[in-house]
Amino acid sequence: MASGLALQLSESEKLYLIDGCADNCRLDGREREDIRQYTIVTSSETTSADGHPPLMLSNGSARLILSSSGSTSTHILCSVKVEVMTPSQSQPNQGNLIVHVEDSLAANSSLSRKKNEEDRNRVQSIISELLATNLIDLESLCIIPYHYAFNVSVDVEILSGTAGSIIDACCHAIRAALQNTLLPKVVPSSIVNDAGTSMDPVGSSSSDLMLESDLSLAQTPSGIDNAAVVVTVTVCHRALTNSYLLLLDASLEEEACCFCQVHVAVDAREGTEPTICALRKTGNGSLPWELLPEITALAVKAVPMTKSSFRVAGSSRNNASLLQTQLDIQ
Amino acid sequence: MTTSLRRADLLSLSNLRNDGRKPEEIRRLRVQLGPLAGEAGGSALVEMGLTMALAVVKGPMECLRRSDELPDRAILDVKVSAAPFGFGTDRRVTNANTDRRLVEAAHWLQKAMEATVLLQLHPKSRIQIHVLVLADDGGRLCAAINAATCALLDAGIPMKDFCVACTAGLDEDTTLVDLNRREESSSNGQPAVVLPCAMLPQRGTVVLAQCEARLPSTDTLHRVQAAAMDGCRAVFEILQAAVRERATTLLSARKGHASIENAFP
Numbered sequence: 401m402a403s404g405l406a407l408q409l410s411e412s413e414k415l416y417l418i419d420g421c422a423d424n425c426r427l428d429g430r431e432r433e434d435i436r437q438y439t440i441v442t443s444s445e446t447t448s449a450d451g452h453p454p455l456m457l458s459n460g461s462a463r464l465i466l467s468s469s470g471s472t473s474t475h476i477l478c479s480v481k482v483e484v485m486t487p488s489q490s491q492p493n494q495g496n497l498i499v500h501v502e503d504s505l506a507a508n509s510s511l512s513r514k515k516n517e518e519d520r521n522r523v524q525s526i527i528s529e530l531l532a533t534n535l536i537d538l539e540s541l542c543i544i545p546y547h548y549a550f551n552v553s554v555d556v557e558i559l560s561g562t563a564g565s566i567i568d569a570c571c572h573a574i575r576a577a578l579q580n581t582l583l584p585k586v587v588p589s590s591i592v593n594d595a596g597t598s599m600d601p602v603g604s605s606s607s608d609l610m611l612e613s614d615l616s617l618a619q620t621p622s623g624i625d626n627a628a629v630v631v632t633v634t635v636c637h638r639a640l641t642n643s644y645l646l647l648l649d650a651s652l653e654e655e656a657c658c659f660c661q662v663h664v665a666v667d668a669r670e671g672t673e674p675t676i677c678a679l680r681k682t683g684n685g686s687l688p689w690e691l692l693p694e695i696t697a698l699a700v701k702a703v704p705m706t707k708s709s710f711r712v713a714g715s716s717r718n719n720a721s722l723l724q725t726q727l728d729i730q
Numbered sequence: 731m732t733t734s735l736r737r738a739d740l741l742s743l744s745n746l747r748n749d750g751r752k753p754e755e756i757r758r759l760r761v762q763l764g765p766l767a768g769e770a771g772g773s774a775l776v777e778m779g780l781t782m783a784l785a786v787v788k789g790p791m792e793c794l795r796r797s798d799e800l801p802d803r804a805i806l807d808v809k810v811s812a813a814p815f816g817f818g819t820d821r822r823v824t825n826a827n828t829d830r831r832l833v834e835a836a837h838w839l840q841k842a843m844e845a846t847v848l849l850q851l852h853p854k855s856r857i858q859i860h861v862l863v864l865a866d867d868g869g870r871l872c873a874a875i876n877a878a879t880c881a882l883l884d885a886g887i888p889m890k891d892f893c894v895a896c897t898a899g900l901d902e903d904t905t906l907v908d909l910n911r912r913e914e915s916s917s918n919g920q921p922a923v924v925l926p927c928a929m930l931p932q933r934g935t936v937v938l939a940q941c942e943a944r945l946p947s948t949d950t951l952h953r954v955q956a957a958a959m960d961g962c963r964a965v966f967e968i969l970q971a972a973v974r975e976r977a978t979t980l981l982s983a984r985k986g987h988a989s990i991e992n993a994f995p
Contacts, residue, residue, distance in 0.1 A: 455815065457780055457815075505860055555814045560767075
């Protein structure tokens with residue numbers, strides 16, 4: 401089933417699961433702080449270098465597959481499309497980035513349509529709140545201040561969410577898709593034509609934007625390598641000892657019996673101390689205040705693990721990094 | 731960037747289309763059966779050129795409302811939706827429930843599948859087919875039909891035959907097979923001739939044929955229809971090979987000779 405379908409576990413199943421977590425052995429044998437390996441597909445051919453990204457008609461795309469024990473899988477497809485627009489008056493030097501998460505394949509029984517709406521909006525609002533400002537440098541999206549800027553639309557499609565951990569998976573997919581996005585090089589044609597003598601006022605018909613069709617001049621949006629990574633820490637409450645257990649990368653069963661979840665967006669670039677960009681708590685449990693530093697510390701600790709626990713299927717170096725090195729040499 | 735040779739002249743000069751194909755060639759067709767592992771039912775991902783459609787089938791199961799169920803056969807609950815990025819050129823956020831063309835596509839898909847699936851074997855039940863169009867470069871309805879067929883096969887629902895679909899069209903008296911978006915869009919101010927056609931290839935019967943443009947004569951209609959059927963047969967060969975390969979993989983996995991890694995293209 402796609403996401404939005406809450407698993408219902410009996411009380412004894414929940415007890416079994418939580419007791420297992422207390423003994424540091426989860427349902428699939430992992431430890432509490434172990435994360436599963438996921439696969440990112442950014443290119444369709446596995447061997448040759450002329451594979452194409454999953455969605456050719458988008459500026460960037462990535463597909464993420466997280467499968468646990470072979471029978472359940474979380475499957476995410478992310479597409480990045482770029483268009484030129486007029487920047488807003490309040491921020492004339494910045495472009496815009498919108499993140500939209502969709503779960504079209506969710507079981508849409510007409511009986512609980514309202515609940516489905518809420519579930520859909522929940523994932524969408526969490527991800528866009530956590531990530532929208534922390535992904536790329538918006539000022540680099542500006543072409544001409546006050547007149548033209550890029551509008552980047554990131555669309556995430558949840559194809560299957562049975563292995564849990566949807567929000568983490570969406571964020572990784574968004575990051576991978578943005579790293580593979582190529583922004584076309586756009587120059588105002590008046591600057592090109594007049595060689596600095598008299599510039600026509602921008603916006604008049606003679607100063608349209610000119611698109612450089614040379615692919616090697618296209619660039620990835622800057623700042624994506626320093627983008628925030630979202631880590632979801634699942635908190636389970638063990639009634640027997642009145643203790644709280646923290647889990648990373650929860651499966652669907654663990655999410656069904658958890659007390660609450662805390663989604664932390666961590667900015668961990670090399671050379672500086674990791675900083676927390678955003679934090680959001682979901683779930684019905686009330687979190688004790690003293691637990692919060694532990695949760696954030698765990699999230700920060702998990703970031704290097706997350707960054708290294710995926711394997712990229714397809715060409716191991718994305719095209720953008722190849723192009724960057726070529727541009728540097730020139 | 732100006733070239734001395736206009737793209738439109740390519741067809742007349744070298745008998746090639748704007749993406750380098752010959753007029754009777756279909757686009758590269760890639761089929762993936764069961765991409766969503768763990769889904770109860772079946773799923774299939776079909777890529778015809780750059781058009782990508784994902785179909786998910788669930789059922790046979792209970793009807794939602796007693797008034798929907800039929801006493802002697804199953805009903806097909808078909809929904810076609812498109813991802814926000816799957817709309818051709820720009821990103822447009824359209825409500826899938828109200829986009830007229832998607833609703834129409836769902837209707838055509840339902841009619842095509844009702845002629846193919848053996849509905850009498852499951853009275854009073856419902857088979858739910860949901861097609862998600864992930865990318866649209868022309869031939870959206872045909873990709874949806876092909877994906878639905880493969881998903882129904884993956885789900886193990888009994889069918890009379892494959893239901894394969896392909897478009898055919900006309901460009902200045904040359905019949906084209908499997909049109910992409912540029913060929914489907916109107917040229918010279920007249921709507922382009924596009925004929926999506928779905929058929930049951932082993933029986934040779936046509937299940938769906940639809941054309942909304944003006945054709946010079948009935949002979950032209952026969953020619954375009956015949957070209958569409960040839961395209962369908964080409965699609966059928968590829969689909970059949972994909973289904974056979976999947977079946978052998980599953981069989982050898984069951985025997986323990988092989989194990990299935992979570993598949994992706």
